[in-house]
Amino acid sequence: MNRVLPSWNDGPARTAIIEFVEAVTAEDGSNYVKPDDRLAVFDNDGTLWSERPAYFQLLFAMDRVKAMAGDHPEWATTQPFQAVLEDDLEALSAGGKHALAEIVAATHAGMITAEFEDMVLEWMTSARHPKTGRLYTQMIYQPMLELLRYLRRHDFKTYIVSGGGVEFMRAWAEDVYGIPPQQVIGTSVETQYELRGGEPVLVRLAEINHVDDGPGKPVGINRYIGRRPILAFGNSDGDHEMLQWTGSGNGPSFCGLVHHTDVEREWAYDHGSTIGGLDKAWDEALEKGWTIVDMKEDWQRIYPSDD
């Protein structure tokens, strides 16, 4: 018989996941949850794929900023654009996901949604990560991919709830994670409906509709799903409120944190990090007994192509 979650080492994290799924799916058990309520939400950056040396969407957006800088002389002295033009990832990272959202809004305004999708897909199938030389879609975590599939086999609906741009993720999330567009929640810009030559289009505006980070995550979950998840996975303080919200329902719940502990196979960071900082959520995880996944100890493989 095949072992479930094959890339997970035996240990408390793997055991906790399996025990939870068995408990909520046992029809005669006291913790049974009917399939309609089996909602699982996952952060993306640092939880389903890597986020170093910067959020991957930021690396994508930097290419656009550089291409457009000639028309925007003011960017040379305005953050976060100045940091992009100076390749100053540290200054950029200090701006957090808000800076990312601002750059995306500014560089992709006026573009129609279909063009944006094409541009993302082209980048995802050609750009290479500066350290590993891999396509970014090859830097997803194999153990989390197995977890997504394992949950779906047990009639969970799997959602992404990420600070990343929703249309950036939707372009490839179904192929890469098996998560369809309507189950991807993220930061979004305002769009405007227009007829161009009789054909309706949606134009992306330079105005943000929703910042799906921190307290914006439970807000986004309520807005898009309208129901509380029973399982949530994150890796940073940006996921703190989503984990709190998930852990405060009436029935059983599972809250998990991916802890970046593997400096050799991936990266190691947590407290005080500008990307993926993990402080308040770490303290609450210890206090409430949330499951902490130690990447170095718990994961046999990191990326799908690892041995």
Add this chain to the structure above:
Amino acid sequence: MNRVLPSWNDGPARTAIIEFVEAVTAEDGSNYVKPDDRLAVFDNDGTLWSERPAYFQLLFAMDRVKAMAGDHPEWATTQPFQAVLEDDLEALSAGGKHALAEIVAATHAGMITAEFEDMVLEWMTSARHPKTGRLYTQMIYQPMLELLRYLRRHDFKTYIVSGGGVEFMRAWAEDVYGIPPQQVIGTSVETQYELRGGEPVLVRLAEINHVDDGPGKPVGINRYIGRRPILAFGNSDGDHEMLQWTGSGNGPSFCGLVHHTDVEREWAYDHGSTIGGLDKAWDEALEKGWTIVDMKEDWQRIYPSDD
């Protein structure tokens, strides 16, 4: 053998629906659409249930305005509140769905989402329609209920895309229409995440996040679903852009309009009506061959409890 869509009379509307569904589900046909892409969107007010003498959510909100008016002396001279206090449905209707959204935002601000849901459910199970004396959930259209089920049996995902408040509809849409919360898109207010006595809550604010009407419908479809529907049903100019958007995809599509023609069993209105006005969408329906459902001719029954 049971006849499908039993409450629909034989006629061009019923035939067009069945032919479309057979075409997109025939695996060997040139119009085959794979199940993941079988998305159907339905307006609610006037398409799935009645909307006279006013949008039902407005009747709900009016009760709240009256209860809170003592604390808001300014409402006596400020629209749309003045119209509520004077029971002036005509003035209220002239304000359209924007007035409705304003009233909902003002009267339900500060309330947490769970309290709001309880309040809606209490009203839906007790309040009676001024003309029919029925519960509002008994004033849904039986033929449309059959259409929703027929589509789901053919692996369509059915969505509501309505100018009504999303949390108002989500409270009962699953029980009444079989449409789960995550497939209900509507007008929404901003919410704020707070800890109250250590418990996380979402507080409804007096600020609108999304007006899901007119051009806001394709915007909402793109924001929440991220994929273009292949079937859309509406009844008024508020659905015009949603129908245009649905009808402009690359593959086969079906656009339908419910035409209120039955003054005896329901109401009769279309051009120039303040509620459910049907002008631009009517012209485009004729031009593009969208399916027009004549309630009087096409529907054997209107409400589930009709003979």
